[in-house]
Amino acid sequence: MSWTAPMTFVAATTLTAAQLNIHLRDNLNETAPAKATTAGRIFVSTGANAIAERAVVDNLVSTSETTISTTYVDLTTVGPVQTVTTGTRALVIWHCGTQNSGTGNTNFISVAVSSATTIAASDTWAIQNKAAINADYIGVSGAHLFTTLTAGSNVFTLKYRVTAGTGTFSVRDIIVIGL
Amino acid sequence: MTFVANTALTAAQLNTFLRDNLNETAPAKATAAGQWFVSTTDNSIAARNISSASNLSGAAITSTSYTDGNGPTLTLLTGQYAMVTISAQMKINVANESIFANYVVTGATTISTQDSAELVHNCNSANTYDRTCSITWCNLTPGTNTFTMKYRVSTNSGGATSGIINARLTVLCL
Numbered sequence: 001m002s003w004t005a006p007m008t009f010v011a012a013t014t015l016t017a018a019q020l021n022i023h024l025r026d027n028l029n030e031t032a033p034a035k036a037t038t039a040g041r042i043f044v045s046t047g048a049n050a051i052a053e054r055a056v057v058d059n060l061v062s063t064s065e066t067t068i069s070t071t072y073v074d075l076t077t078v079g080p081v082q083t084v085t086t087g088t089r090a091l092v093i094w095h096c097g098t099q100n101s102g103t104g105n106t107n108f109i110s111v112a113v114s115s116a117t118t119i120a121a122s123d124t125w126a127i128q129n130k131a132a133i134n135a136d137y138i139g140v141s142g143a144h145l146f147t148t149l150t151a152g153s154n155v156f157t158l159k160y161r162v163t164a165g166t167g168t169f170s171v172r173d174i175i176v177i178g179l
Numbered sequence: 180m181t182f183v184a185n186t187a188l189t190a191a192q193l194n195t196f197l198r199d200n201l202n203e204t205a206p207a208k209a210t211a212a213g214q215w216f217v218s219t220t221d222n223s224i225a226a227r228n229i230s231s232a233s234n235l236s237g238a239a240i241t242s243t244s245y246t247d248g249n250g251p252t253l254t255l256l257t258g259q260y261a262m263v264t265i266s267a268q269m270k271i272n273v274a275n276e277s278i279f280a281n282y283v284v285t286g287a288t289t290i291s292t293q294d295s296a297e298l299v300h301n302c303n304s305a306n307t308y309d310r311t312c313s314i315t316w317c318n319l320t321p322g323t324n325t326f327t328m329k330y331r332v333s334t335n336s337g338g339a340t341s342g343i344i345n346a347r348l349t350v351l352c353l
Binding site: 003007008011013015024027031032046048049050051089091093104106124125126127128141143144147179 | 189190191193194197198199201202204205206207209210211212213214215216226229230231235264266268302304307308309310311312313314345347349351
């Protein structure tokens with residue numbers, strides 16, 4: 001079933017059940033109300049004359065945890081993590097409170113994608129904070145539009161690393177808008 | 180319209196209430212993948228873009244007033260609103276001085292740099308990068324609007340090493 005450009009009706013011409021099924025029933029089934037399954041969703045185009053329902057979801061991990069890893073890793077409590085059905089794009093917004101045990105050391109918080117797509121966490125879109133004062137705490141936010149996803153179920157996970165010292169990460173939140 | 184028993188249904192009615200109304204729905208408005216749908220007024224919607232641009236190579240920033248730093252820039256068709264996020268890795272070559280990032284809007288709308296959108300990097304050691312982002316709401320004149328990131332430093336002390344890399348601009352058109 002797909003969208004068909006609505007026909008122009010002509011006076012004194014028989015209107016058939018087949019025409020009504022194509023131009024009325026099937027087209028109505030391609031509109032947003034027919035696609036809506038859950039409250040709080042948005043609708044995006046998947047191509048010309050085609051739409052899909054997508055989720056806008058949030059996950060928060062309040063637990064404060066640490067790492068000394070200089071490469072991206074999970075913390076003891078993995079995440080936050082969100083699994084979202086997407087097209088080829090998704091907008092991810094994230095926030096974290098962060099501090100480091102040593103002055104001059106930098107903490108990085110990035111996003112990795114897995115499942116339908118594999119994209120490693122990268123400094124290219126990471127938020128990063130260099131501790132000006134030992135154990136100085138700051139809240140930082142990031143946003144990144146992923147544009148090369150494989151359409152399907154994708155998992156978005158916050159990942160963490162430091163340049164040195166012990167990085168502490170708390171109130172870790174991720175919002176994913178599937179597109 | 181409300182259909183009434185024993186009343187002829189005309190081609191003109193079907194064209195108005197079926198054909199023309201279906202042509203106002205999201206599938207009819209969708210022209211490409213990656214758009215989303217917003218209301219433009221009562222009973223009217225439009226397809227809008229969510230777009231992003233980046234300047235991964237970066238630029239040296241020496242001006243103490245906002246200036247270009249090789250963008251990034253986005254030119255988009257918008258309605259009355261947009262949500263704009265900016266981010267960049269920034270460093271300043273003098274300890275305890277600052278480097279700033281912001282954005283302006285030109286075209287149908289003119290918006291100068293705003294304190295609410297400003298990113299600031301101030302570090303007690305020189306030549307180290309930090310990165311965060313700002314997310315702001317824009318009131319726009321509907322039409323073609325251009326969003327451009329801008330940068331400045333608080334002091335120009337031979338600022339060849341003050342600069343930005345991996346700058347990213349994302350605009351959600353509404």
